[in-house]
Amino acid sequence: MSTSPPDPGRLSINTATVRALWDLGQILDGCARHGIRGVSPWRDQVREMGLKAAAARIHGHGFAVTGYCRGGMFPGATPAERLAARDDNRRAVDEALELGARCLVLVVGGLPRGSKDVAGARGQVRDGIGELLDFARPREMPLAIEPLHPMYAADRACVNTIGHANDLCDELGDAGLGIALDVYHVWWDPHLEREIARAGAKRLLAFHVCDWLVPTRDLLLDRGMMGDGVIDVPAIRAAVEAQGYGGFHEVEIFSAEDWWKRPPDEVLQTCIERHQTSC
Amino acid sequence: MSTSPPDPGRLSINTATVRALWDLGQILDGCARHGIRGVSPWRDQVREMGLKAAAARIHGHGFAVTGYCRGGMFPGATPAERLAARDDNRRAVDEALELGARCLVLVVGGLPRGSKDVAGARGQVRDGIGELLDFARPREMPLAIEPLHPMYAADRACVNTIGHANDLCDELGDAGLGIALDVYHVWWDPHLEREIARAGAKRLLAFHVCDWLVPTRDLLLDRGMMGDGVIDVPAIRAAVEAQGYGGFHEVEIFSAEDWWKRPPDEVLQTCIERHQTSC
Numbered sequence: 001m002s003t004s005p006p007d008p009g010r011l012s013i014n015t016a017t018v019r020a021l022w023d024l025g026q027i028l029d030g031c032a033r034h035g036i037r038g039v040s041p042w043r044d045q046v047r048e049m050g051l052k053a054a055a056a057r058i059h060g061h062g063f064a065v066t067g068y069c070r071g072g073m074f075p076g077a078t079p080a081e082r083l084a085a086r087d088d089n090r091r092a093v094d095e096a097l098e099l100g101a102r103c104l105v106l107v108v109g110g111l112p113r114g115s116k117d118v119a120g121a122r123g124q125v126r127d128g129i130g131e132l133l134d135f136a137r138p139r140e141m142p143l144a145i146e147p148l149h150p151m152y153a154a155d156r157a158c159v160n161t162i163g164h165a166n167d168l169c170d171e172l173g174d175a176g177l178g179i180a181l182d183v184y185h186v187w188w189d190p191h192l193e194r195e196i197a198r199a200g201a202k203r204l205l206a207f208h209v210c211d212w213l214v215p216t217r218d219l220l221l222d223r224g225m226m227g228d229g230v231i232d233v234p235a236i237r238a239a240v241e242a243q244g245y246g247g248f249h250e251v252e253i254f255s256a257e258d259w260w261k262r263p264p265d266e267v268l269q270t271c272i273e274r275h276q277t278s279c
Numbered sequence: 280m281s282t283s284p285p286d287p288g289r290l291s292i293n294t295a296t297v298r299a300l301w302d303l304g305q306i307l308d309g310c311a312r313h314g315i316r317g318v319s320p321w322r323d324q325v326r327e328m329g330l331k332a333a334a335a336r337i338h339g340h341g342f343a344v345t346g347y348c349r350g351g352m353f354p355g356a357t358p359a360e361r362l363a364a365r366d367d368n369r370r371a372v373d374e375a376l377e378l379g380a381r382c383l384v385l386v387v388g389g390l391p392r393g394s395k396d397v398a399g400a401r402g403q404v405r406d407g408i409g410e411l412l413d414f415a416r417p418r419e420m421p422l423a424i425e426p427l428h429p430m431y432a433a434d435r436a437c438v439n440t441i442g443h444a445n446d447l448c449d450e451l452g453d454a455g456l457g458i459a460l461d462v463y464h465v466w467w468d469p470h471l472e473r474e475i476a477r478a479g480a481k482r483l484l485a486f487h488v489c490d491w492l493v494p495t496r497d498l499l500l501d502r503g504m505m506g507d508g509v510i511d512v513p514a515i516r517a518a519v520e521a522q523g524y525g526g527f528h529e530v531e532i533f534s535a536e537d538w539w540k541r542p543p544d545e546v547l548q549t550c551i552e553r554h555q556t557s558c
Binding site for chain 1: 467
């Protein structure tokens with residue numbers, strides 16, 4: 001597929017990409033220094049800086065907050081665990097509002113401790129999102145279900161395809177609910193194009209990029225920089241934008257042995273370049 | 280789901296499970312000694328022993344050969360590579376016939392070297408299976424497409440769901456074509472039960488068991504023994520057998536740091552026990 005390079009102004013950096021060596025303040029300053037316009041911070045970093053301070057720093061730089069990482073983790077082995085998740089997710093919505101995030105990203109959670117009942121976990125996820133929607137809708141904070149790669153079905157997210165995320169949107173209603181689409185999790189799906197079209201612009205709330213390396217040496221922490229792996233990122237971006245998606249392209253790279261060890265300024269510069277050549 | 284323990288006579292051992300410390304001759308003798316009735320050998324081991332000698336040893340013990348591992352790897356970067364795959368797959372069919380295997384298992388292959396075109400690879404897979412069927416059908420050797428977990432889409436198999444395997448059977452015709460279903464690859468699939476029913480007894484040519492460990496420390500070599508992970512193996516077996524599947528339950532465990540280091544007699548004894556308690 002032939003595509004033009006993306007608008008450089010639509011690059012966003014998920015703070016996980018450079019957090020191994022920089023704290024949130026350094027990341028925000030670094031992104032501003034490199035002319036990057038969007039960021040997506042993680043809750044623990046925001047907590048460390050303080051929510052109000054983080055919001056002030058982010059707004060001061062004029063960043064778009066392309067997503068807030070993260071809510072979810074709905075399934076629990078006990079009612080108390082599920083209640084704790086509910087309350088924590090409500091706090092995440094409030095924090096996302098304070099930061100002016102475009103959506104709260106939901107990594108929905110996997111099997112409860114000791115369980116082998118993946119269908120049951122999926123039911124808990126549906127119920128948990130439904131309950132959180134009752135809280136988030138009146139506050140106008142969109143929830144973005146992020147389907148995770150099937151290799152995370154047991155321990156991180158039992159929603160593993162964009163088709164399943166679309167089913168949940170169908171069931172729970174589109175208002176304030178959509179999808180965060182990360183190429184890393186969905187590139188292999190034979191129904192990807194069809195399900196992107198099914199989602200449409202109304203559901204596509206965030207678009208994340210990185211690459212799948214061959215070989216992949218670790219299930220969690222060996223993601224590649226765009227262009228270094230086998231994902232046809234431009235084709236997926238084209239499919240997403242053909243639906244009318246007009247948001248950012250958020251780089252989220254977990255890479256314990258490579259990018260996390262490099263100087264963060266070099267990483268950001270590489271993100272800027274690869275955004276133009278390989279997205 | 281409540282299920283009765285399986286018939287002990289339907290346990291089969293994929294030789295990969297104990298090959299780290301035993302050669303094929305030791306594996307066959309070991310399985311016979313433990314009263315195991317089915318085996319599924321790998322091509323390199325058969326080559327090492329010699330095809331005719333391996334067939335004689337296997338037939339001498341009276342084993343069912345529940346599958347032959349393996350054909351496939353259809354996609355190639357060049358016509359020469361694809362021709363080489365075609366010829367090698369024909370040899371695999373002939374070997375499977377000599378061994379009296381119930382099917383030739385197809386691990387279909389991933390992206391050709393340097394390619395990011397997963398749809399193109401899938402087209403090559405379809406064409407390759409179609410061409411191999413022309414060879415295998417008159418010889419009456421069934422081909423069993425094994426959908427592999429999506430984490431292997433790039434480098435091992437770009438058929439990653441039983442739904443995709445069913446689509447290929449629809450397109451290429453059921454005669455001499457079916458599916459090898461391994462719980463490790465498909466347990467996460469929300470459409471698993473529906474697609475098992477769609478496959479039915481006619482397409483279900485082999486059933487493989489092991490377990491998904493949490494955490495999984497290696498993408499390839501960290502499979503678990505049935506009962507040690509999160510897969511509800513009895514529920515999947517029940518779904519398969521509800522369709523009329525009457526074949527073996529083949530244990531295939533790649534486990535570089537655990538089971539491959541244990542005495543193979545202990546591994547076989549554990550397979551026998553776990554077949555009764557956790558399948």
